[in-house]
Every structure is written in C-alpha cells, then in structure tokens.
Amino acid sequence: MMSFRALVVDKNADGTVTSSIRELEEDQLPAGDVVVNVDYSTLNYKDGLCLTGGGGLVRTYPHVPGVDFAGTVESSADARYRPGDKVVLTGWRVGEVWWGGYAEKAKVKADWLVPLPEGLTTREAMGVGTAGLTAMLAILALEEHGLSPDRGPVLVTGATGGVGSVATALLAARGYEVAAVTGRAGSEAYLKELGAGRIVPRADLAEISKRPLESESWAGAIDNVGGAMLARLLGQMKYGASVAAVGLAGGVQLPATVIPFLLRGINLLGIDSVMQPVARREAAWRRIATDLPRDKLSTMTRVVRLEDIAELGPAILKGEVRGRVVVAVR
Numbered sequence: 001m002m003s004f005r006a007l008v009v010d011k012n013a014d015g016t017v018t019s020s021i022r023e024l025e026e027d028q029l030p031a032g033d034v035v036v037n038v039d040y041s042t043l044n045y046k047d048g049l050c051l052t053g054g055g056g057l058v059r060t061y062p063h064v065p066g067v068d069f070a071g072t073v074e075s076s077a078d079a080r081y082r083p084g085d086k087v088v089l090t091g092w093r094v095g096e097v098w099w100g101g102y103a104e105k106a107k108v109k110a111d112w113l114v115p116l117p118e119g120l121t122t123r124e125a126m127g128v129g130t131a132g133l134t135a136m137l138a139i140l141a142l143e144e145h146g147l148s149p150d151r152g153p154v155l156v157t158g159a160t161g162g163v164g165s166v167a168t169a170l171l172a173a174r175g176y177e178v179a180a181v182t183g184r185a186g187s188e189a190y191l192k193e194l195g196a197g198r199i200v201p202r203a204d205l206a207e208i209s210k211r212p213l214e215s216e217s218w219a220g221a222i223d224n225v226g227g228a229m230l231a232r233l234l235g236q237m238k239y240g241a242s243v244a245a246v247g248l249a250g251g252v253q254l255p256a257t258v259i260p261f262l263l264r265g266i267n268l269l270g271i272d273s274v275m276q277p278v279a280r281r282e283a284a285w286r287r288i289a290t291d292l293p294r295d296k297l298s299t300m301t302r303v304v305r306l307e308d309i310a311e312l313g314p315a316i317l318k319g320e321v322r323g324r325v326v327v328a329v330r
C-alpha cells in the first residue's frame, strides 16, 4: 500500500493542539466513496481555527484539516466519478468534522464533489476556493434581490481578506463600483488593482452610530466582519438595498436596531457556503469561471507548501493574511 503525506493535527495531554507533517497509509483514510489525489488546498479563516483548536470545530483527533481541495479522482465507488476526473470540494464540514485537503489523498462522499468547472485549472479553482465561492454566492443573492451596477456603489468589508478580495474582483469585473473597507495600511494599491473604486478606512465603520439611520450610501454590501461594522452599515444602505452577511472576522454580535429594516426596507441576507445544494454550487462556479479575471486572481493569490501552513493558521485569525493562500499539497 502506498503511503502519502499529510498535515496532521493532534491534541496533546495538556489540551494544546499541535500539527506535524506525517506519512499516512491509505487504510487510515476515513470512510467515503471517492479517493482523490489532491493537487491543491487553501487557507481559509476556518482552517486557522482548525489548525489551532479554536471554535470547537474539530471534535476528534488526530485530524487532517483543509476545508477545500481540488485534484484528480484516483478511484470511485460512485458512478458519477471515474479515475482521472478533475474535481473540487468545498464545505460539507470537510476539514472540520471529516478529514480534509491538507493531504496528498482524501476520501470523501461523491455527493460532496463538483466537477472542476470548465475553464479553470485545479490551481485556479483553489485560488478561488471556499472564500471565492462564498463571495460569488453573496453576489448571486444580492442580484436576486435587485442589485445591479446602475443602482450605485457596493460596499465590501474585510476587503483585503480572501472573501473580500474575490468579491472586489468579481464585482468590479461585472461593472459595479466597489467601495472597499480595510483596516490594513498600505493596501490601497492592491485593492485598486483588484478593481476597487474607492477605499473606506475600517475606522469609519468601526463603531455603532448614535443615529440608527445615516445617509443612504450603498446599493449593496458584502460583510465579512459582523459586529459593530455590520450594525453600522445597515443604517447606511440605500432604500430597499440588501446586505449579504458572510463573516465574523470582527465579532459575532449584531448590536443593531430594527429601524433600517422598518424605515428603509433593507434586507439582511445570510450566506452559507457549507451546506449549499450542489446545483447552486455549480451555478456559482460557472459564474466564477466566466466572470473572474485571471490576472486579478493571480494578483490576490500566493502559493505555499504544506510546511508553511502551521505558521499561517494563527496569522489568518489575526487578520494578517492578504488575499488567497493556495497550498500546493504535492
């Protein structure tokens, strides 16, 4: 039996969590009906939690994190996939409850896979990854609720992060004016290169306003931050506009009033990428493959090795990782 390399997280006797790169045997893989030779995985905020034991996401150890991956089917007990097929996996709690993509091999349910979208390489698909798929799901939800480029600027919070970077590039490519909120000094040139029309300092939205309604500024918003920032921007939306709530990088509370809902008819749209039905995922990937400019994807992506991940996990939790990090697994 061939062994393969994996990044394995262990819980120590003192309760701390550490990771190391180890050789595993194929019979150690969990139950599943498709074995995938993983080319690339990525680093997402949730991976940071799984690598450090945060958020209570990982229940059993030893554990292989990596909430997404792209690769080639090695063997399949399911008629939908054959050896040689290129596939992508995001969500379904893979990398949290199930072993994930930080390994040369993964064994998963066929239901969790989607075929690699036409026009994307496995590396490009992971440049997008969970973060980018989520950005696209947010844009689809906003457009289904009436957003179009002629309505006015769209606010993206946590803009230099993974979701924020892909959202900025996707929106700009579609003709939207993007207002990018960032707390990161020196990131103006990066965000403008992705297509942001203007930069909003994080400090402008960091605290809740005394007034529940402020001037109507945004035709839509993709919020990766939550907390006071989400509460604040609700009061700045144009009449009838929608906010896609994606993330919690700034907190889980929502210290808001109901006034923007009642007086301006705004909508708060919850975005979940994890349990999203397959048909919706495929539609989102198709839009990504056609809309996302590949030069912008290169601008926001850097490729690292499995060995680099232990250090990057804590960094993404501190908001110190810019754009998308692709992990070359083999």
Ligand code: NDP
Binding pocket: 043, 044, 045, 046, 130, 131, 134, 157, 158, 159, 160, 161, 162, 163, 164, 181, 182, 183, 184, 202, 224, 225, 229, 245, 246, 247, 248, 249, 250, 251, 271, 272, 273, 274, 316, 317, 318, 319, 320, 321, 322, 323
């Ligand atoms: P990143 O860490 O790459 O990006 C988060 C960004 O938020 C940072 O880059 C930073 O941007 C900003 N930020 C960080 N800390 C704070 C803070 N305290 N206050 C205000 N802004 C802050 O993460 P991802 O892009 O991968 O994910 C973004 C969020 O979306 C996370 O909370 C993640 O859990 C969530 N998520 C949700 C999904 C879903 O299905 N709903 C799927 C994927 C992610 P800047 O420096 O530019 O201000």
